[in-house]
Amino acid sequence: MSQTFDPRVFQLGYVGLGVTDLSRTRDYYASTMGLVETARGDGASFLSVGAEHHNLVLQQADEKTFLHQGYQLNAGTDLADFTRGAEAFGLAPTRKSDAHPGIPELVEIEAPGGNVFQFYTEIAVAEQGYSRSGISPMRLGHLAVVTPEAARLRKFYEDFLGFHYTDDIGGVATFLTCNRDHHVVNVVGLPESRVHHIAFELYNNAHHSTACDILARAGKPTLWGPARHYSGHNLAGYHYDPDQVMIELYTEMDIYVPAAGAFEPRPWHEENPQRPMSWKPEQMTQWETSFEFDLVTA
Ligand SMILES: [Fe+2]
Structure with a gap:
């Protein structure tokens, strides 16, 4: 770090x-x-x-x-x-x-x-407020970026912007945060330059089923999840937008406490206290749910 x-x-x-x-x-x-x-x-x-x-x-x-x-x-x-x-x-x-x-x-x-x-520093408020139709998530949460310059981009986030390292998966995906969320960005080192996914936080877990129903009616199948990740422990589901940009909807993401160098305790954690660590690439869903959709290469 x-x-x-x-x-x-x-x-x-x-x-x-x-x-x-x-x-x-x-x-x-x-x-x-x-x-x-x-x-x-x-x-x-x-x-x-x-x-x-x-x-x-x-x-x-x-x-x-x-x-x-x-x-x-x-x-x-x-x-x-x-x-x-x-x-x-x-x-x-x-x-x-x-x-x-x-x-x-x-x-x-x-x-x-x-x-x-x-x-x-300054951005106007949305005068119309929140929508009352569609999924209507609570907030934009994080972004996963694929880049061949992962090490240098990570240094930009950490050494210029002051982000905290919170986890990585196999040294390929690195999770960084600038607030209480487990991650605000996920930097994925691969020989491509693109968005891997954009993530919106839902109100609660019941919102996942509502969201999946809305997506199904719109012809947008949920491709992975909802299931609980290991890294971040968020309960996450993924689908594609019309240009096949992956969209994540999630709840219950780990809360990072920088002063503690650890996450707020949760009953589903592997460690107590749960601290930033490196996870294995196959540690994708804590529930060991099987998915045909390859979340890593998508
Ligand atoms: Fe994500």
Whole structure:
């Protein structure tokens, strides 16, 4: 663990995707996932889970692409100070005004592996609030990124942003957090550059069955789970969005307490106390449920 200071950010704010059919993908995220569109224009759609102005940016593109990941900086952060800090770290930050609706100022940084990050302090609220239809998750939780530059990207998260290491699976998938969630990002080292999955937190476990029913009616089969992972112990189910970007819906993720260097105790933990560790690649579901769908290569 090389992390030595408090994280500069406290949550994953949004994910930006290039999509091949904007109206089809917008319809899935609005009608099936139950996100609310808060702005559109220039071939783009901005969608909110319900609190912040947007948690997802969809941009019409020739092929599916991973555009960027947005993080909200700690309250009181001075963007000029943050920009100077990035330069001192050897990065090339760019200040942008009104680049997104609802975000007056952001700082864009290209991190290792061509991963584009956007950082901001202020984002407007979603005036329409939470949807009352579709799955309507509670919040955007985390992102899993596949990159051939995993070691360097991990250093960016840890040494520049202050993320905590919380677990890894076989040294290939590394879990990192900037808040109480077991992970806010999962960095997967493979010779590809893409999103592995985007994860939304549900209200409770009963919400999983409601969500799976809604997905089934929408012709979006649940491909893996719901089942309890080992790493993070989240109860997770996965399906594909219209461009075959994997979407995770989860509850009961482990809560990390940095001062303890351990997770809050849970009856389903393997260790007491449960601390960050390396899991075996075959340790995918604690329930030993069998799935034909290969979650690792998907
Ligand atoms: Fe996940």
